[in-house]
Amino acid sequence: MPMLEVENIHTYYGNIHALKGVSLKVEEGEIVSLIGGNGAGKTTTLRTISAALKPREGQVTFMGMDLRKHRPHDVVRKGIAMVPEGRRIFAQMTVMENLEMGAYTRKDKKKIAEDLEWVFELLPRLKERRRQVGGTLSGGEQQMLATARAMMTRPRLLLMDEPSMGLAPVLVEAIFDTIVRINKEGTTILLVEQNALMALSVANRGYVLETGTIVMHDTGEALKKNASVQKAYLGME
Amino acid sequence: MSTKDFDWKLVLRSGLLGGAIAILLSLIGIVTGFNETYIIYKVITFGELLVLGPILAFSFAALRRTSSSDSGVRFTTGALAGLTSGLVLLAFVGIGQVINLRAVFVNASPDLYAMLSYNQSLPIGMLLRLLVSGLVGLIVAGFTLLPTRLKQALGQGLIYVILIGLMGRLIGTVMTNWGFVSLLFEWMFASSGMSFLGAIVLFLLVGGLAYWRAGRPKVKPRLEPKKQQTVRWATLAGVGLVLIFLPNILGLWFSEILDNVGLFILMGLGLNIVVGFAGLLDLGYVAFYAIGAYTIGVLTSPELGFFNLTFWQAFPFALIVALIAGVLLGLPILKMRGDYLAIVTLGFGEIIRLLALSDWLKPWLGGTQGIQRIERPVIGLGNFTIELISQQQLYYLILAGIILVAFIAFRLRDSRLGRTWMALREDEDVAVAMGINHVATKLTAFAMGALFSGIGGTIFAAKIGSIYPSSFQFLVSINILSLIIVGGIGSIPGVFVGALALMGLPELLREFAEYRYLFYGAALVAMMLYKPEGLWPEARLKLELHEDEIPPPGDPVPSTEGS
Numbered sequence: 001m002p003m004l005e006v007e008n009i010h011t012y013y014g015n016i017h018a019l020k021g022v023s024l025k026v027e028e029g030e031i032v033s034l035i036g037g038n039g040a041g042k043t044t045t046l047r048t049i050s051a052a053l054k055p056r057e058g059q060v061t062f063m064g065m066d067l068r069k070h071r072p073h074d075v076v077r078k079g080i081a082m083v084p085e086g087r088r089i090f091a092q093m094t095v096m097e098n099l100e101m102g103a104y105t106r107k108d109k110k111k112i113a114e115d116l117e118w119v120f121e122l123l124p125r126l127k128e129r130r131r132q133v134g135g136t137l138s139g140g141e142q143q144m145l146a147t148a149r150a151m152m153t154r155p156r157l158l159l160m161d162e163p164s165m166g167l168a169p170v171l172v173e174a175i176f177d178t179i180v181r182i183n184k185e186g187t188t189i190l191l192v193e194q195n196a197l198m199a200l201s202v203a204n205r206g207y208v209l210e211t212g213t214i215v216m217h218d219t220g221e222a223l224k225k226n227a228s229v230q231k232a233y234l235g236m237e
Numbered sequence: 238m239s240t241k242d243f244d245w246k247l248v249l250r251s252g253l254l255g256g257a258i259a260i261l262l263s264l265i266g267i268v269t270g271f272n273e274t275y276i277i278y279k280v281i282t283f284g285e286l287l288v289l290g291p292i293l294a295f296s297f298a299a300l301r302r303t304s305s306s307d308s309g310v311r312f313t314t315g316a317l318a319g320l321t322s323g324l325v326l327l328a329f330v331g332i333g334q335v336i337n338l339r340a341v342f343v344n345a346s347p348d349l350y351a352m353l354s355y356n357q358s359l360p361i362g363m364l365l366r367l368l369v370s371g372l373v374g375l376i377v378a379g380f381t382l383l384p385t386r387l388k389q390a391l392g393q394g395l396i397y398v399i400l401i402g403l404m405g406r407l408i409g410t411v412m413t414n415w416g417f418v419s420l421l422f423e424w425m426f427a428s429s430g431m432s433f434l435g436a437i438v439l440f441l442l443v444g445g446l447a448y449w450r451a452g453r454p455k456v457k458p459r460l461e462p463k464k465q466q467t468v469r470w471a472t473l474a475g476v477g478l479v480l481i482f483l484p485n486i487l488g489l490w491f492s493e494i495l496d497n498v499g500l501f502i503l504m505g506l507g508l509n510i511v512v513g514f515a516g517l518l519d520l521g522y523v524a525f526y527a528i529g530a531y532t533i534g535v536l537t538s539p540e541l542g543f544f545n546l547t548f549w550q551a552f553p554f555a556l557i558v559a560l561i562a563g564v565l566l567g568l569p570i571l572k573m574r575g576d577y578l579a580i581v582t583l584g585f586g587e588i589i590r591l592l593a594l595s596d597w598l599k600p601w602l603g604g605t606q607g608i609q610r611i612e613r614p615v616i617g618l619g620n621f622t623i624e625l626i627s628q629q630q631l632y633y634l635i636l637a638g639i640i641l642v643a644f645i646a647f648r649l650r651d652s653r654l655g656r657t658w659m660a661l662r663e664d665e666d667v668a669v670a671m672g673i674n675h676v677a678t679k680l681t682a683f684a685m686g687a688l689f690s691g692i693g694g695t696i697f698a699a700k701i702g703s704i705y706p707s708s709f710q711f712l713v714s715i716n717i718l719s720l721i722i723v724g725g726i727g728s729i730p731g732v733f734v735g736a737l738a739l740m741g742l743p744e745l746l747r748e749f750a751e752y753r754y755l756f757y758g759a760a761l762v763a764m765m766l767y768k769p770e771g772l773w774p775e776a777r778l779k780l781e782l783h784e785d786e787i788p789p790p791g792d793p794v795p796s797t798e799g800s
Contacts (some may be wrong), residue, residue: 052670071674084670089667090664198550
């Protein structure tokens with residue numbers, strides 16, 4: 001059984017039919033990338049999975065649980081964490097406090113301290129800046145903080161929405177290195193990206209979303225070599 | 238003096254603006270209105286100060302923009318800016334002689350012209366006015382050439398003389414309570430404003446003190462921790478003592494003001510939780526104040542005769558009712574944000590007021606006649622009981638309420654719940670994604686805010702003894718919100734400062750009669766322009782706005798890469 005199974009979901013914003021039957025699967029231990037242009041429905045898919053939006057039709061099953069029955073703040077407790085688009089850290093809180101917010105649902109202080117150490121080891125820059133307020137961090141550091149904050153929830157599945165958005169190329173690479181490391185240490189990742197090249201390079205499998213429907217599905221490598229993907233998303237003729 | 242350092246345009250602009258503002262103040266009517274109000278008796282009136290003030294301010298502004306330190310340039314700049322202002326006034330009086338400005342401007346009276354020309358015949362008077370204006374500019378220029386330490390001393394001395402001169406009557410009401418001090422008062426003050434000698438003594442005293450303080454080394458020697466602890470306790474004890482004896486020191490009239498300020502602090506602390514901590518803009522906050530007050534009224538008033546409880550018996554009920562009202566208001570608006578929330582809460586506040594006013598609920602709430610003969614709180618045990626009636630007695634009840642509520646607010650801010658409110662304020666979606674139950678969190682914020690406001694309402698009812706729907710106008714909500722913003726949103730000490738500034742200051746400005754709200758409004762606008770973060774901003778906000786000023790503790794590593 002796959003870890004996450006999305007079956008034929010239809011999500012609406014009012015009367016706007018945003019997702020027209022999206023289905024995808026994420027197996028435990030994978031990195032799965034969901035690529036697509038503006039307005040294709042990538043973020044909507046993530047928000048539907050995390051129960052922030054309710055699909056009118058279709059199923060979202062995570063580890064055998066029907067996610068549609070849960071309220072958005074409960075989904076975290078089930079093991080799904082989200083790194084939102086545009087970073088969205090708590091700007092007036094320090095780095096440390098942001099990370100503590102990540103561990104909001106957890107009670108075991110010892111485990112939290114261990115995870116904090118782990119996060120600091122993974123992203124040493126955050127340790128240096130742990131007493132600084134989030135708003136004063138650079139864009140790259142904020143993205144690291146948002147990722148670290150999500151990791152502090154101890155997720156089994158990490159949803160990442162456009163982690164490379166608005167970052168310099170050097171930093172994009174650093175972020176993707178971090179993603180791969182997090183995955184190697186045991187967290188499954190579902191990644192939504194406009195930067196298709198990077199997203200497909202790190203992914204085991206990829207889905208291509210266009211105007212609310214999945215139009216293609218293959219391994220990351222295969223999609224990278226696919227002519228129409230190259231033309232539409234990788235800027236190659 | 239080199240001509241290229243001299244900025245004609247600057248001088249002209251400053252002079253014209255100074256003159257124009259002096260004319261504006263004249264036409265509003267405050268110049269003639271305060272021509273009998275002396276700052277220093279028989280030397281200068283407040284009206285004259287309002288004419289000279291803008292001239293002084295703008296020649297000062299011109300000099301501050303003049304980079305040249307050449308005394309010739311500076312004196313010319315100051316004098317010419319002042320003279321320009323004087324010419325503007327001259328032109329104004331001249332036009333006033335030819336055209337009857339009074340048809341449009343009621344205050345362009347012969348009195349005003351006489352005052353502007355120092356009660357002399359027009360040519361001599363206006364020449365005098367011109368000379369005085371130029372002289373003001375010259376003096377300002379001389380002032381800017383002084384060493385900083387002396388400048389500070391002179392400036393402070395002057396400001397204190399003006400403020401204390403203006404507040405003379407007010408200070409008098411306090412000082413005459415005290416035998417020997419009243420003698421000092423009589424010597425320092427005249428029938429209006431300060432006496433000449435008093436002013437000079439005060440000026441020298443304040444100026445000398447400022448001069449001496451500026452000369453001391455800036456860095457204070459660090460006390461050892463144990464001593465620091467002692468100093469802290471001593472300060473706390475001192476503040477406590479002052480707070481205990483404040484109503485006796487200040488007398489009845491000031492106690493009334495203190496009580497009002499205190500009630501607003503209570504409500505401000507509550508609204509600060511809703512708006513400051515949780516970021517939910519609530520414009521109907523007066524509703525909970527009304528609910529607290531009316532619950533006490535209904536339960537205690539023998540006039541209505543339902544329950545006839547004592548104040549303290551009714552008190553817990555009032556709190557519970559306010560709390561429930563907070564949750565009830567919270568429920569329908571959980572999904573709303575920002576402006577929408579503000580409108581709905583505004584509606585809620587009006588509904589509560591209109592219900593109290595309605596004929597429908599008149600048998601219970603008294604309609605327009607309100608509720609009279611509300612029970613006063615009685616404290617004490619056995620035979621030693623006191624009924625709290627006078628402002629001075631009620632002060633202690635309010636003080637106790639503030640201490641309790643402020644303590645709770647401080648604890649809440651630093652608690653897990655406080656952190657949760659903050660996360661919700663900053664980004665609701667992300668907060669939910671972190672597993673925060675936004676429904677429960679918002680409702681607790683509303684409930685706590687309502688509770689604190691309810692406490693304020695109960696004391697208000699007990700203080701006045703009778704309540705009417707008209708006491709719970711929308712304006713009260715706006716006042717509380719303004720005091721939070723002026724104090725610094727989200728800041729607990731800010732609530733105190735804001736309440737003192739917004740509720741206390743207008744009372745102190747009573748001297749200025751109908752113009753006090755003019756000054757008050759001007760002060761608010763200036764404040765928002767120059768100190769938008771508030772008088773006592775929250776440390777976090779300051780940290781974010783002025784990150785460069787505070788070195789991060791630990792091991793600061795400068796950012797080497799941007800994004």
